[in-house]
Amino acid sequence: MLVIDPRSRVAIYEQIKNQIMELIAVGALQPHTQLPSIRALASELSLNFNTVKKAFGELESAGVIYTLAGRGCFVADRALESPALREKAAQQLRDGVQAARAAGLSAEEAKRVVDEVYQGLPSGRAGEGDAAE
Amino acid sequence: MLVIDPRSRVAIYEQIKNQIMELIAVGALQPHTQLPSIRALASELSLNFNTVKKAFGELESAGVIYTLAGRGCFVADRALESPALREKAAQQLRDGVQAARAAGLSAEEAKRVVDEVYQGLPSGRAGEGDAAE
């Protein structure tokens, strides 16, 4: 279901958060759909329960998913409408654009990257950043 | 000379690196220009010496600047032409675009952000992200 890169600079729980939000954004996960159980996902991805739990916990406090005690986690109704959520993502975008600009990339090159990402697979990985420093 | 935001989630030494590279990218710092000394910069920005030292160290190993022992640091000749440098920045851009897409922003909105950043001041801060984890 998800693809995580343990070597990425992006924390694993962030990768999970991002990819689930992305699946919701592209419509692959509809509101009230039940998500895989934390334990099942942890086992499938060879991760610890707590790592997945942290991702789900943050998704819940962001209002993206909701929990039914003893039953599981489900996609929320208006999962991605939180302005805080969008503003946070926009800020990360700005950070990325700043970095690109600092490295001498032109605005056109940056926009080409935007297109590439948006035309990528819906389940494309959120963070493959490998330090090349 | 530089503006750093201690509350940003972007590490301070990264902010320094980014802003110096940006000044080079826009031509404000020409090749062979001498940079302020680490101590001077640390004092001016109220930062720890080691923080600035780390930023300069990474700029040097990336080939962006060079050091003349006992004389100081200078902008390198073809400072931003390293492919590794550009690829690293491009990766960070991709991460940012992925996050934006995950949060439901459209490609058009993302490109608008690109334009906003590129039209901003050359010394614009690299990250004003308020912790909203």
Add this chain to the structure above:
Amino acid sequence: MLVIDPRSRVAIYEQIKNQIMELIAVGALQPHTQLPSIRALASELSLNFNTVKKAFGELESAGVIYTLAGRGCFVADRALESPALREKAAQQLRDGVQAARAAGLSAEEAKRVVDEVYQGLPSGRAGEGDAAE
């Protein structure tokens, strides 16, 4: 008869307990009145049998209701007079007031909330708390 909110952070069996006690407190359920059967209630509320069973079990051991084997459950005589019961509720009240105070609400605001709840419908839900952890 009862209204339960599966999304509340208050456990479902607690919601059942609270609402039955509330119906008793306001006189809607008189002593020796027969309660609906566990199976009927579970089916009506689309809940698991065990969930309702747990609520009734705790009400019985708290002395609020009594069971006649093979006949059903009935409201006890002095259903809500147990000091343990009242002390437990008072403690939950204190916890709630503490939380309100911690969040900066004034005593006047807290009392206004008290009035609002007591003027609400007798069958008002016990917890509509949306998970916002």
Add this chain to the structure above:
Amino acid sequence: MLVIDPRSRVAIYEQIKNQIMELIAVGALQPHTQLPSIRALASELSLNFNTVKKAFGELESAGVIYTLAGRGCFVADRALESPALREKAAQQLRDGVQAARAAGLSAEEAKRVVDEVYQGLPSGRAGEGDAAE
């Protein structure tokens, strides 16, 4: 600095959150005051690092505190002004009042409890709830 009750039904990390918010609410912790380090607090309270970390993490995402990488955690500027924060606390208050009403307490008794709590010590414990069930 804080008093936690490991036997309370209220999670330890919630007790930490509540008490820190309370200290802020009563003015004992002013904006930009540095909080004790996570490790120091954990050691002082004989708790695990992760337990305290979780409390601080949630306080940060609620905007109550902010973190300076490598330096520590500080009280935020407008720490308790978040409407979400207040609404969450109000909801917990409502839950408590509902429970009190369900147990047959009168509105006057409930208000007396409110007064008792607000007149308590500023550092009063947020949750001493011991199941008396």
Add this chain to the structure above:
DNA sequence: GTGGTCTAGACCACC
């Protein structure tokens, strides 16, 4: 020194 992440494994409550 600080905070941040991850693993491993335990125990609890709820459905």
Add this chain to the structure above:
DNA sequence: GTGGTCTAGACCACA
């Protein structure tokens, strides 16, 4: 079965 909490201990990045 589900999620929720806590402990213990490791490793990393940053200042």
